[in-house]
Amino acid sequence: MRISLGPLLYFWDRQTVLDYYNKIAQLPVDIVYLGETVCAKRRELRGDDWLNLATMLEDAGKEVVLSTLSLIEAESDLALVKRVCQNGSYQVEANDMAAINLQKPGTPFVVGPHINTYNSSTLAQMSALGARRWVMPLELAGENLKAMQAQRPVNMETEVFVFGRLPLAFSARCYTARAHNISKDDCGFCCREYEQGLLLATREQQPFLVINGVQMQSARTFCLVDQLPELAQLGVDIIRLSPQLQGMTEIIDLVDKVRNQRLEPALAVVSLKRHMPTGPCDGYWYGDAGMDLLGKDFLDANLQEKGL
Amino acid sequence: MTTSKNNVELVCPAGNLPALKAAVDNGADSVYLGFRDGTNARNFPGLGFDNNELDRAIDYAHNKGRKVLMAINTYPRPHQWQQWCQAIDSSASHNVDALILADPGLMHYATTTYPDLRLHLSVQGSATNHEAIDFYARHYAIRRVVLPRVLSLSQIKQVIKNTDVEVEVFGFGSLCVMVEGRCILSSYVTGKSPNSNGVCSPAEAVRWEETPQGRRSRLNGVLIDEYAPDEHAGYPTLCKGRYKVNDNIFYAIEEPTSLNILEILPELIQAGVVAIKVEGRQRSPAYVASVTRVLREALDQCMANPDNFSVLSTWMAQLDKVAEGSCHTLGAYHRPWQ
Numbered sequence: 001m002r003i004s005l006g007p008l009l010y011f012w013d014r015q016t017v018l019d020y021y022n023k024i025a026q027l028p029v030d031i032v033y034l035g036e037t038v039c040a041k042r043r044e045l046r047g048d049d050w051l052n053l054a055t056m057l058e059d060a061g062k063e064v065v066l067s068t069l070s071l072i073e074a075e076s077d078l079a080l081v082k083r084v085c086q087n088g089s090y091q092v093e094a095n096d097m098a099a100i101n102l103q104k105p106g107t108p109f110v111v112g113p114h115i116n117t118y119n120s121s122t123l124a125q126m127s128a129l130g131a132r133r134w135v136m137p138l139e140l141a142g143e144n145l146k147a148m149q150a151q152r153p154v155n156m157e158t159e160v161f162v163f164g165r166l167p168l169a170f171s172a173r174c175y176t177a178r179a180h181n182i183s184k185d186d187c188g189f190c191c192r193e194y195e196q197g198l199l200l201a202t203r204e205q206q207p208f209l210v211i212n213g214v215q216m217q218s219a220r221t222f223c224l225v226d227q228l229p230e231l232a233q234l235g236v237d238i239i240r241l242s243p244q245l246q247g248m249t250e251i252i253d254l255v256d257k258v259r260n261q262r263l264e265p266a267l268a269v270v271s272l273k274r275h276m277p278t279g280p281c282d283g284y285w286y287g288d289a290g291m292d293l294l295g296k297d298f299l300d301a302n303l304q305e306k307g308l
Numbered sequence: 309m310t311t312s313k314n315n316v317e318l319v320c321p322a323g324n325l326p327a328l329k330a331a332v333d334n335g336a337d338s339v340y341l342g343f344r345d346g347t348n349a350r351n352f353p354g355l356g357f358d359n360n361e362l363d364r365a366i367d368y369a370h371n372k373g374r375k376v377l378m379a380i381n382t383y384p385r386p387h388q389w390q391q392w393c394q395a396i397d398s399s400a401s402h403n404v405d406a407l408i409l410a411d412p413g414l415m416h417y418a419t420t421t422y423p424d425l426r427l428h429l430s431v432q433g434s435a436t437n438h439e440a441i442d443f444y445a446r447h448y449a450i451r452r453v454v455l456p457r458v459l460s461l462s463q464i465k466q467v468i469k470n471t472d473v474e475v476e477v478f479g480f481g482s483l484c485v486m487v488e489g490r491c492i493l494s495s496y497v498t499g500k501s502p503n504s505n506g507v508c509s510p511a512e513a514v515r516w517e518e519t520p521q522g523r524r525s526r527l528n529g530v531l532i533d534e535y536a537p538d539e540h541a542g543y544p545t546l547c548k549g550r551y552k553v554n555d556n557i558f559y560a561i562e563e564p565t566s567l568n569i570l571e572i573l574p575e576l577i578q579a580g581v582v583a584i585k586v587e588g589r590q591r592s593p594a595y596v597a598s599v600t601r602v603l604r605e606a607l608d609q610c611m612a613n614p615d616n617f618s619v620l621s622t623w624m625a626q627l628d629k630v631a632e633g634s635c636h637t638l639g640a641y642h643r644p645w646q
Binding site: 070071072074075077078081102116120122123125126129138139140147148151166168169171172173174175179184198200202204206208209211216283284289 | 383384385386387388389410411412413414416417434435436437438439440442443444446447458459460463466485486487489490491492493495496497498499501503504528530531532533534549550551552553554556557560561562640644646
């Protein structure tokens, strides 16, 4: 299985982003998804900056894919997506049907996690349009994947999100601006203050969601690293890690070791928990509530921590 | 269907036969409904139609010259595929006037099996721009799109300018603040989502608690809100709870309020919107009757004399009476809301 680094979901300053990807170039990641997928107003990096990063990563031996916006509202958003789709050098991850519509006929593309590919018929449709890879939608379960793998079109790679806070929803509203009591038009890029998003807790202090501008994420970190042997068995080609600022080097190193069978998944998850600010979840994989935790290795690790 | 600017269609919800009759009797041009299962996005206990009821619903509506639109707008997973196709088959055999679909696989099935059956793209299809709409028109010949409730009025105008597909917008009812079809908050908390199960924040996961601090609502254990003794406790839809962010407790996502577009009705019609949709298949026949009556009157007045249209206070009062949180907003249509 190859490891991919999904698109950066947070808004970091320019130098932080450049340093981050320079570091990624040295790590055992095979595929890097680049570009702004959350908010069109975020422009610390311009189109050329992303393309320069793409060249640098390609020179380091990585496959580069350009990801498109997930919510396209204005004509200017559409123009941005169009430029990405017609870049001519790199494959595109479509996160809205507009991006698929803007592909030159016959150009291979990636169906992103925000396109609802929930069944084999839809996957066949995507394949006929030129898709060569699909990222499983986040709320699908292992048994759904199994059924879809059994009928997978030829020349279609399967990618599964295995580590990171889950992007759960998008809105026209900016919730970071709302929390600052300012309007979206005058946001002052306040989301830059929160490099891993802004925590939303319940009134009894339970960490619940993470606000990331117009996107809502899970507070818990989704983790399927304990299931990598199962994913390999299901014929998954690529496993996706979602970028975070803290601990990425170790996260990638641990996942790399597990996929190469140099580390037991159960040991890896114990170390990975350090990099989950409010703990793990994996319920979607088992067809359960996404926030739940059902992986046996995690539950065993919890018991150990409690000294039971 | 007529699509002239002078004949904007009023599309009303029906969760059962009495609601359908209420919609038709009070002036709906079309009524949309779903089967009694997860094939549609209002899969609530006791709601929806079986084949017998669908027969009677279609008879009733067609006899009065109204249309019936069938929503099969959830995304089937592999093991559900046959059941969803059967829902399309049943709808086609009942001569519904259009199907409201979201899943591309199902659209392919419908266009290849029933090429003459009219398709509408559900709001669950998340088409917020003219390129996405063009995608569905090119590949599945959709004739109408229902826009997600995230676009501003000027964005809606841009969409209409750039597409031949008819545009339907929400006019009244509960307000989804997220892009429909791209929100899995509900399944994150409860395991059930609009996309997969046709429900958001399902009732079976709701628990009410009486505590010394006041009444509390929980969704699968997660505290959604806490209400002071004199405070109205609304249904705990998870995006309408009060949460703590940066030490402030507030409606961090959205206040419990209803969408109401009466104020901008002339502008929507002027922009070329062909249909105004009322949300609420889960609401009572009385609700459907009252909202349909007000919107019918407003639409008729607006179409007859758009330049001198003014919103009557009695309309607003009637709508606020049945609105969520007893108050209303223009939502995303009004830019400052964003």
